[in-house]
Amino acid sequence: RKAIIYLKLKYLAKYMGRNREYELQADSLGVALVSRAGYNTSFAVRTMQLLDSVDMPVFREPLTFSKCLDFTSCPFKDSWLVPEEEESIGGNIAAMVFPDSLKTHPDCKERIREMEKTLAGSKQPATPSSDRFDFYRTRATFELIEFNQEEYNFGEALYQSLQMLKTYPDNIYLRSSVANCLYELYYAQTEHYFSLVTDFPDARYGQAYNQFLVYLHNINSDVLKNQAISYFNANLNKANASPFAGYVALLLKSIGMPKEEAAKLPNQYSTAYKDDYFLKRLKLQFKPKTK
Numbered sequence: 001r002k003a004i005i006y007l008k009l010k011y012l013a014k015y016m017g018r019n020r021e022y023e024l025q026a027d028s029l030g031v032a033l034v035s036r037a038g039y040n041t042s043f044a045v046r047t048m049q050l051l052d053s054v055d056m057p058v059f060r061e062p063l064t065f066s067k068c069l070d071f072t073s074c075p076f077k078d079s080w081l082v083p084e085e086e087e088s089i090g091g092n093i094a095a096m097v098f099p100d101s102l103k104t105h106p107d108c109k110e111r112i113r114e115m116e117k118t119l120a121g122s123k124q125p126a127t128p129s130s131d132r133f134d135f136y137r138t139r140a141t142f143e144l145i146e147f148n149q150e151e152y153n154f155g156e157a158l159y160q161s162l163q164m165l166k167t168y169p170d171n172i173y174l175r176s177s178v179a180n181c182l183y184e185l186y187y188a189q190t191e192h193y194f195s196l197v198t199d200f201p202d203a204r205y206g207q208a209y210n211q212f213l214v215y216l217h218n219i220n221s222d223v224l225k226n227q228a229i230s231y232f233n234a235n236l237n238k239a240n241a242s243p244f245a246g247y248v249a250l251l252l253k254s255i256g257m258p259k260e261e262a263a264k265l266p267n268q269y270s271t272a273y274k275d276d277y278f279l280k281r282l283k284l285q286f287k288p289k290t291k
Contacts, residue, residue, distance in 0.1 A: 024110075052109065062208040068162050154181040172236070247281065
């Protein structure tokens with residue numbers, strides 16, 4: 001044990017002793033180079049502020065399940081939000097503090113203070129607009145929802161879609177993603193691979209996401225099926241022009257359908273929509289099994 005501690009201290013002394021000083025020097029040189037190149041140096045501070053928040057959960061507020069997943073045909077039950085075990089699952093990632101000895105870089109707040117000293121007396125505006133950053137962050141979130149569905153991370157994709165619907169309540173893509181994820185989670189339960197397509201509650205996650213995961217693990221396939229159908233009927237029943245909504249409609253139609261009949265659904269889709277992406281997914285979903 002003493003040998004391990006010695007090696008750790010030796011490593012920290014050798015590789016981290018001056019790294020932080022070098023980082024502060026690099027920041028200072030970077031500000032100087034940016035200034036000489038004619039750019040707005042205040043963006044350096046803004047960049048460091050964004051870097052300081054990059055590991056925080058994008059969605060910190062919990063979902064209001066009574067608004068997004070409560071239907072007359074399938075009422076939402078508060079008991080679904082109660083963990084099976086009484087102990088707290090934690091999840092307040094914002095309150096986590098990492099030991100300073102494990103950090104290779106100075107804290108972002110310290111780097112910001114040093115930059116502001118370097119920029120003292122500058123006539124340039126102190127804080128640039130974050131509009132462009134917000135635009136790209138929103139776009140990246142939409143792309144992440146699509147990526148998670150492609151990678152069969154349906155639990156996370158469902159959570160992200162429901163959260164984004166708070167801001168974009170009429171977005172057909174988000175609504176279709178919710179219905180699609182509910183169906184895929186239902187299908188995963190019936191085919192016994194549910195644990196592969198969603199996370200489990202964990203202290204590493206934020207409280208809002210953990211609450212959502214408790215809900216997912218407390219409901220069964222019948223609830224997921226009824227929620228998927230009820231959600232589609234309430235939010236997508238008139239979205240006939242959307243290839244994604246049309247794709248989800250056929251997935252829901254296939255529930256309880258004999259496999260021979262389900263294999264005909266891709267043909268129905270190709271008649272109504274000219275979308276190769278979803279057509280290919282349907283063909284894979286309902287591919288007839290050869291003997």
